[in-house]
Every structure is written in C-alpha cells, then in structure tokens.
Amino acid sequence: xxxxxxxxxxxxxxxxxxxxxxxxxxxxxxxxxxxxxxxxxxxxxxxxxxxxxxxxxxxxxxxxxxxxxxxxxxxxxxxxxxxxxxxxxxxxxxxxxxxxxxxxxxxxxxxxxxxxxxxxxxxxx
Numbered sequence: 086x087x088x089x090x091x092x093x094x095x096x097x098x099x100x101x102x103x104x105x106x107x108x109x110x111x112x113x114x115x116x117x118x119x120x121x122x123x124x125x126x127x128x129x130x131x132x133x134x135x136x137x138x139x140x141x142x143x144x145x146x147x148x149x150x151x152x153x154x155x156x157x158x159x160x161x162x163x164x165x166x167x168x169x170x171x172x173x174x175x176x177x178x179x180x181x182x183x184x185x186x187x188x189x190x191x192x193x194x195x196x197x198x199x200x201x202x203x204x205x206x207x208x209x210x
Contacts, residue, residue: 087115087144094133099128103148106167123173125175125207127151153185158207162199173208184208194196 088095088110098106098119103126106119121127127149138145160171167184176184186196188208193199 086147087113091115091117091134091137091145093137094130097130097133101129102104102132111129115145116148117145118150120152122152123156123177124151124154124209125156132210135170154209156206157209160205160207161201162201162205164201166201168196168199176210181210184210 088108095108095119098117101121103121107114107117123131130149131149134142134145134147154196158175160175162171168185169179172185173179174184179192182196185207186193188206192203192205200206
C-alpha cells in the first residue's frame with residue numbers, strides 16, 4: 086500500500102535513470118535507494134517525497150547517493166533560454182547567471198550568447 090502512495094517517486098526515479106535502484110517495503114515503510122547523477126536530481130526526488138509524504142515522512146526511508154558531486158547539474162540549453170532563466174530554474178535567483186557563465190567560460194565568451202543544444206555546467210554554489 087505504501088508503495089502505491091509513493092509511485093510518483095518511483096516513476097520519477099525511472100525518468101531520471103537512477104542507478105542501482107532498489108525498492109523494498111518492510112513493516113509499512115518503503116525503503117528506496119539508488120544513485121542520482123547529480124545533486125539537482127537528488128533534490129528533485131526529495132522534493133517529490135516531501136510533496137507526497139510531508140516534511141518528515143515516517144513511511145519512507147530513502148538513501149540516495151550522488152554520482153557526480155563536482156557539479157550541481159549539467160543542462161542542455163533549449164531554444165529561448167537565457168543564462169538568467171536557467172539560473173532562476175536551478176537556484177531560484179536569475180542574478181546567479183554569473184556563476185553559470187564563470188563555470189562555462191571554455192564554451193561561452195559572452196553571457197548573452199548561448200545556443201540550443203549547448204551543454205552547460207551548473208556549478209555547486
């Protein structure tokens with residue numbers, strides 16, 4: 086029963102291609118573990134868990150590791166995006182675009198010129 090309650094979390098884990106995933110239900114507690122590619126993906130999973138179970142859910146225990154701790158995430162630029170829009174998405178603050186620009190000076194010469202399909206590093210702050 087608790088597994089069906091958190092099915093959206095399990096589906097999200099599949100979408101994010103969580104590695105070494107394991108799901109077990111024991112005495113009414115769902116135990117999940119796996120490895121997310123980046124901290125951002127781990128945060129998305131935790132946000133979904135809290136959305137369903139509340140701030141401190143007692144019916145789920147999650148052990149989610151992060152494979153690449155050198156970056157917060159890697160982002161592929163979509164048409165119509167800007168560094169400030171990307172910064173707002175990941176950090177909640179469009180002015181943090183400078184951190185993204187600085188982390189990608191090997192690819193970017195001007196913070197106002199990004200192109201679709203470029204892969205940008207979203208740095209840990």
